[in-house]
Amino acid sequence: MTDGDEPGETGSTLPRRQLGRFLREARDGAGLTVEQAAGLMEWNKSTLSRLERGLTEKVRVRDVLGLCEVYGLDDEKTAAAKSLAEQTPAKSWWHAYADLIPAHSNLFVGLEAGAKSMTIFQPLIVPGLLQTADYARALDRIYFPADTASALDRRVELRAQRQNVILRQRHPAQALVVLQEAAVRTVVGDRRVMAAQLRHIADLSTRENVEVRLLPFRAGFPLGMPLPPFIIFRFAKDARGKLTEPTVVFAESFAGAMYFERQTEVELYREAFGKVQRATLDARPSRDLIREIAREFDNGR
Missing domain, CATH: 3.30.870 (Endonuclease; Chain A)
Incomplete structure (x- = not known):
């Protein structure tokens, strides 16, 4: 039995989804709405919304670092977000224990x-x-x-x-x-x-x-x-x-x-x-x- 409603196989969505979840939690922690955070980045609301839902296929590291700055993330969390952003093009994803991604993500x-x-x-x-x-x-x-x-x-x-x-x-x-x-x-x-x-x-x-x-x-x-x-x-x-x-x-x-x-x-x-x-x-x-x-x-x- 196969699922006809499964998303397409264009590459692993896991890093993008995890990055989106991470950034959404960071935005909530900063007390910002999607509209407010997008405005600070000079983006459309839909651009940030797609990023948080893991729908952005080409993630730019500098954009992620900009969001980390807007949200006031510390060095450890910024490094975790950068690591996720760098892995988003992966076709498959090996998640090793004690890697750069800390427990909170x-x-x-x-x-x-x-x-x-x-x-x-x-x-x-x-x-x-x-x-x-x-x-x-x-x-x-x-x-x-x-x-x-x-x-x-x-x-x-x-x-x-x-x-x-x-x-x-x-x-x-x-x-x-x-x-x-x-x-x-x-x-x-x-x-x-x-x-x-x-x-x-x-x-x-x-x-x-x-x-x-x-x-x-x-x-x-x-x-x-x-x-x-x-x-x-x-x-x-x-x-x-x-x-x-x-x-x-x-x-x-x-x-x-x-x-x-x-x-x-x-x-x-x-x-x-x-x-x-x-x-x-x-x-x-x-x-x-x-x-x-x-x-x-x-x-x-």
Whole structure:
């Protein structure tokens, strides 16, 4: 199945969209309307509006730097905006950890917050949207060994805030999650942490907007090879039935993450997820098995 309403494949729109989101937030922070900011730049309102919506195909770095000056951004934020502006011609976009783009302009968080639905495959670890605070802290303590206790707390708090996208009462995002059995049996923290984590997943899976399915060990590798963790982000449609943003696939590795927008690439991941999903347990048996494994952790088995 393909989406006939997907935007054209003229190059990656991700840096342009992220730059637009960044500049819009900076303008709001400066207390300026689109009209006021455009006037200070001696632009038409539509010029700034298109830039903020990621619709400007040829972004000029000097224009972005001019906006940063108008908004009173510090050197760090100006450097982040410049980095995004320089990457806008890219056909694809590799977003590496610890790159020039700081946490406050994180692309992944922006996609997650704006998505209408997320299709998630995780072979080894519980995804962030489903993690308990204790599970998250146990992971971060290892991954960020130089962090202070307060820094670790802030990381955990941020992850909890991100989870609001599926927990909010008004229009929560839909989440379809497939976990390989290894993700719910591999101990993170200790058995107590794991038991609580698995009960949390089971409870979340009773929500109408969250479906969790287990790929049991006995299912093997449905595609004949292991798959990396990935998420398919899908966005809402406008009044004309067109997607407000193109569907994006986020595929993760230790060194960084790749974002895919081209329909052929997105379709490959959709097909792969479909094959994996057909090999999973149904939602109810998955929840029952997750609760059973939680009891095993409780009992020290």
